[in-house]
Amino acid sequence: MTTTSAPSLLSIRNLTVGFWQEGGQLSPALKGISLEVPANRTVALVGESGSGKSVTAMSILQLLPAGAAYIDPHSEILLEGRNLLRESAASLRRVRGKDIAMVFQEPMSSLNPVFSVGDQIAETLMLHASLTRRAARQRVLALLAEVGLPEPEKKARAYPHQLSGGQQQRVMIAMAIACEPKLLIADEPTTALDVTIQQQILQLLADLQKKRGMSVLFITHDPGVVGEFADDVVVMRHGEIREARSRRFSAHRRMPTPRRCWRVGHHWSAARRGWR
Ligand SMILES: Nc1ncnc2c1ncn2[C@@H]1O[C@H](COP(=O)(O)OP(=O)(O)OP(=O)(O)O)[C@@H](O)[C@H]1O
Numbered sequence: 223m224t225t226t227s228a229p230s231l232l233s234i235r236n237l238t239v240g241f242w243q244e245g246g247q248l249s250p251a252l253k254g255i256s257l258e259v260p261a262n263r264t265v266a267l268v269g270e271s272g273s274g275k276s277v278t279a280m281s282i283l284q285l286l287p288a289g290a291a292y293i294d295p296h297s298e299i300l301l302e303g304r305n306l307l308r309e310s311a312a313s314l315r316r317v318r319g320k321d322i323a324m325v326f327q328e329p330m331s332s333l334n335p336v337f338s339v340g341d342q343i344a345e346t347l348m349l350h351a352s353l354t355r356r357a358a359r360q361r362v363l364a365l366l367a368e369v370g371l372p373e374p375e376k377k378a379r380a381y382p383h384q385l386s387g388g389q390q391q392r393v394m395i396a397m398a399i400a401c402e403p404k405l406l407i408a409d410e411p412t413t414a415l416d417v418t419i420q421q422q423i424l425q426l427l428a429d430l431q432k433k434r435g436m437s438v439l440f441i442t443h444d445p446g447v448v449g450e451f452a453d454d455v456v457v458m459r460h461g462e463i464r465e466a467r468s469r470r471f472s473a474h475r476r477m478p479t480p481r482r483c484w485r486v487g488h489h490w491s492a493a494r495r496g497w498r
């Protein structure tokens with residue numbers, strides 16, 4: 223589905239994903255979804271719990287559990303025209319490190335508790351940007367300053383548990399942008415934070431998106447969160463795209479479903495006030 227004429231960085235076409243059940247049946251999670259993330263834009267993927275948002279994100283990076291998930295072979299995930307579903311494991315590792323980065327809800331589950339945050343970001347830079355340790359350490363300080371952490375030298379030496387939840391999420395964002403990805407996927411990055419910190423992290427993501435000209439796929443179950451920040455809003459429900467709207471051009475499309483004429487339960491304006 224295209225909501226505007228902006229060129230697409232990422233095109234998901236007809237993505238169908240299921241999970242094998244104990245009896246051998248396939249339980250559908252994504253039912254042929256299509257969505258576009260244009261270059262230099264923020265797209266919000268919004269939907270209630272269980273609607274398939276994280277499965278979409280994990281499919282893009284192919285992080286779904288190999289034995290449990292089934293991706294229909296007619297599905298396409300095109301990054302600048304390359305179908306990621308056909309790439310080799312080695313090429314996908316490069317995509318994950320460089321082209322597409324991801325920030326999750328719980329920074330502590332992604333950070334290693336036994337290394338300082340500076341060393342963890344430096345490691346990413348040495349691995350994916352081939353920097354020397356000395357150059358990587360310098361770059362870490364610039365990145366920590368860029369994500370708004372005061373006293374970058376001190377913060378670089380800190381271990382994850384010595385930082386607040388908001389600071390940990392800033393570290394994760396620094397790590398994600400370290401290799402200058404074209405696309406940043408943020409899966410509920412603010413859900414675990416209190417409201418004031420949520421707003422600050424959202425503002426940071428918006429600032430970084432503009433400054434770096436990257437695209438952001440922002441995933442949330444809370445439509446109220448994305449109103450100010452997203453260029454395009456895509457609403458998911460039960461593994462289908464139910465509504466897609468570009469805020470920039472006021473284009474608005476409701477998606478047909480296999481059951482012919484399905485009426486959208488929530489307009490975006492109503493959805494912003496909550497799901498009910
Ligand atoms: N590893 C898995 N094995 C089996 N089923 C799964 C697995 N991961 C997700 N599912 C199922 O896929 C569907 C979509 O899940 P998903 O995690 O994408 O929801 P979500 O929209 O991200 O929800 P939330 O807002 O709660 O994070 C759900 O029915 C879920 O139970």
Ligand SMILES: [Mg+2]
Pocket residue numbers: 275276277409
């Ligand atoms: Mg999720």
